[in-house]
Structure formats: structure tokens, C-alpha cells
Amino acid sequence: MIKKRALISVSDKTGLVPFAEGLVAQEIEIISTGGTKAALDQAGIPTLSIEEVTGFPEMMDGRVKTLHPKIHGGLLGRRDLDTHMEAMAQHEIRPIDFVCVNLYPFKETILKEAVTEEEAIENIDIGGPSMLRSAAKNHQAVTVVVDPSDYSLILSELETAGETTLSTRKRLAAKVFRQTAAYDALIAEYLTELVNETEPESVTLTYELKQTLRYGENSHQEAKFYQDALPVDFSIASAKQLHGKELSYNNIRDADAAIRISREYSQPAVVAVKHMNPCGIGIGETINEAYQYAYEADPVSIFGGILVLNREVDQQIAEKMHKLFLEIIIAPSFSNEALSILTSKKNLRLMTLDFSKKDQALKNEKVTVLGGLLIQDQDVVKEDAADWQVVTKRTPSDEEMAALEFAWKAVKHVKSNAIVVANNHQTLGIGAGQMNRVGSVQIAMEQAAENIEGAVLASDAFFPMGDSVEYAGKHGIKAIIQPGGSIKDQESIEMADKYGIAMVFTNIRHFRH
Structure with a gap:
């Protein structure tokens, strides 16, 4: 009986060695490349190099190594079609049954300060997405994994039944296409901005799940909170929660509105928001003075509101706020005394945000409508x-x-x-x-x-x-x-x-x- 084969080539080596050991324990032969092979060799795990499989050397600084019929034929060949199996036999192509690949760190590269265009382009993975897509297309026979968190599931099914289930292979294939689509979306966004294209014929957006919400705008609506794949530092998505209940759908919308308003002011300012409208805005010589003005602007509507302060919350303000029912308080920081006072309210959300980033370049606003999407510049026009x-x-x-x-x-x-x-x-x-x-x-x-x-x-x-x-x-x-x-x-x-x-x-x- 021909041994099953797995192809492993990963940038993220989290859990790599235990996963490979688990495959070997199931008598699965491993093909590997570059740094992945070196890591497995060092761990004493037997591997075949890509060159041993293809009979063709890696070249062009690694740009060409897996783009070969003996790799993609082994991934795409249908085991249920005699013609496919005959072609594989004729050309000495062995089936590849498992593919474990994750991609060059393009996102991490373009997020680095002063990254060059050349550096970004070199971190566009070609072979990885190609192998993943080939394997995912042929998920009837091939198990494909792009996320290290799925290693344990695969090993568990192999230990139990000697193979993975079709339902698992389908779910993993779907994840692959989500991942490769998101990867390509980031590349498309980067290159589109690079050439200053303002009216692309199509727009591909990608976001990452940040939180599953208890419910949406109303209790009968399900909702989830997704964060931009390239995080915006001055945003509710990047705020750090120190205390309190999880944010709700309406909390997030209101907090977003309050953060946007606070962006307008450089002097000490306090913004109170209800239902996405300000109910009180105050500025002053000190943040205490600004808070008092914001509170007095509408002491009724501030009840149950969201507060954003652009200076540290100190003991004096905390004592005043403690007397109110508030949903969220967002500030650059909280003094130890303020935290001691405010954390006595178990449900009050306390969040910090980096206000030094408030003037960073902003992306377009996107609003969904039935059957479509509206995109516009943010209303941040400079006025004199x-x-x-x-x-x-x-x-x-x-x-x-x-x-x-x-x-x-x-x-x-x-x-x-x-x-x-x-x-x-x-x-x-x-x-x-x-x-x-x-x-x-x-x-x-x-x-x-x-x-x-x-x-x-x-x-x-x-x-x-x-x-x-x-x-x-x-x-x-x-x-x-x-x-x-x-x-x-x-x-x-x-x-x-x-x-x-x-x-x-x-x-x-x-x-x-």
C-alpha cells in the first residue's frame, strides 16, 4: 500500500513539530521546504525535500519551487476518476493527501514602519496560495489546513478513524478560500493605494472577527464585530477594555460616534453621546473643567451615556462620574485612584485609547444598503x-x-x-x-x-x-x-x-x- 503524503510549508511554525510528529505516527510521509524542512530536520522528523519530489531545483530566491506538475498534479488529481489516476501513474505523480501551508506575512510586512515597496512585493506569496487552492478544490480527497488551531482536530480524527471526515475537509477548504481571499484583498488594497487608483472597478474588503456579540441592535438580532484587517489605531476596535461587561452592538456604534467627535479637539475635552448623537460637549483649561461643562450641558441625557475624555481620568472626575449611571468611559488612561473608584461598578466599561493617533490618515467610510455598498471619504475637511x-x-x-x-x-x-x-x-x-x-x-x-x-x-x-x-x-x-x-x-x-x-x-x- 502506497504511503499517504503530507506537504508542509509554513511561515507560522506554532505547533509545527507536534503536528508533524502526529502525522508520522500515522505513517504519513512528509514533504517539506526551506525553513520548515530545517525545523523538522532539527526535531529529528524525517522529511523529503521538494526537489526530491519534483526532480527540479528550487530557483529564483525561492520564487519557483512548488509550482510544478508533480506537486499540483498530486493535489488536484481526482482519486475517483480513472483517467486522472492513469495520468498520474503515467507521469509518476504521487497523490498528496494533506497540505499544511500558511502564507508569507504580507500583512505584518506592510504594517511595519517605513516598509519599502520592494519589501512588500517580496512578501506576496504565490506558491502557498496556489497549493492551498488546489488542495481545497480537491477536498473530497485532500485535507488542507491553513490555521495551526486546526492541527489538533486533524490528528484527533486520524487517531480515531485513520482519516479525516468529509465534513471536516469541507470546512477546512472553506476556511482556506476565506484566508486566501482575505490575503489577496490586502494585496489588492495595498497596490490600489500605491498607484492612487480612486475608482477601482471592484472593491474587495476583508475584516477579522473581533467579537461575537450577545445580540444586535435588538435582542432578536444576531451580531458580530469585525475589525479592519489593517487596524486603525484611533478607533473603538483598537480600544483596550480594562473593566466591565462586553461591549454590545449599540455600545460600539455609540462609542464610535463619541470617538469621532473627540477627534475634533486638541484642548481638554469631554464628549457625552446618546444614540449616536452628542448630548454634551465641553472644553476647558483642564479636563475637570471640560467634564463639568459636558455634564452641565445636559445632566438628564447623560444618564446611560458614553463618555470620551481626551486626558487622563483622575480621582476628582472619577468621583463625579461614579454618581452617574454610565455605559462606557473611554480615555487615554486612568489614574490608580480613578480605577479603584470606577471598578466598583462591575458593569461599567472602562477603556483606554491612544489619542496620539487621532490625526492619523483615515480610510473611507463604508455603509451597506440593500443590495449594495456606499463608500465615501470621511468628513474631515480642514476648515479655516x-x-x-x-x-x-x-x-x-x-x-x-x-x-x-x-x-x-x-x-x-x-x-x-x-x-x-x-x-x-x-x-x-x-x-x-x-x-x-x-x-x-x-x-x-x-x-x-x-x-x-x-x-x-x-x-x-x-x-x-x-x-x-x-x-x-x-x-x-x-x-x-x-x-x-x-x-x-x-x-x-x-x-x-x-x-x-x-x-x-x-x-x-x-x-x-
């Missing part, structure tokens, strides 16, 4: 207040201009129709997601009513008519910032002049749907 245009008779004061800049940064993160009423350090009222703009104005003004003195108003898009400006003017607003661009801009300008409002046009819209 010097480019804004005062369109009314009255010009904003310096204090009003500071407040307008603060409100403008905030309103871009509120669901449209979006209105933010603020002073120069704190949101005072937020109107989000209404079907008409004046409705958002009314909500924001009502919330800010007791603190309207000196407040300004920001609108994410133009006013389609003068009613919103009139409502704001009647309720004490003295400065407004908006994109402009409506055919009825003049109506809004005249209404602002009527109430002595200074109005600024930015000429940039910030819809957020």
Missing part, C-alpha cells in the same frame, strides 16, 4: 475661519466667533437636520434628526432656554427659508453659523439683520445621515 464670510450688517464679536467655531465642530457630528446652540466652551442645546430644520431649532432652543445669554447657533446645512432664523432671533440668539447656498439665503440674511444677528457662511455643508 479666515475663509468664512460674514453676510450680515453685524459682525460677530471675538467671543461669539470662538463660540461659532466650537458649535461648528460639534454640529457636523449631529444627525441631520442638525442644530447646536452653544457658547465658547459648552453645548447648550442640540436638535437632531428632525424632518424639518425649524423643528431642530425649536428643540435646541428649548433645551438651551435658561442659558441663552451670549449663546450662538450652528446649522449643519443651509436654512431653506427665514423661519428658523426668526425663531432663533425671537429667543435671544445673536450669532449664527451655517453653510449658506440656499436660493432663499437673502431671506435668512434679512431676517438676521432684523433681529441684530451676526450670520457667518462657511460654504461647507456637514450633513450626517
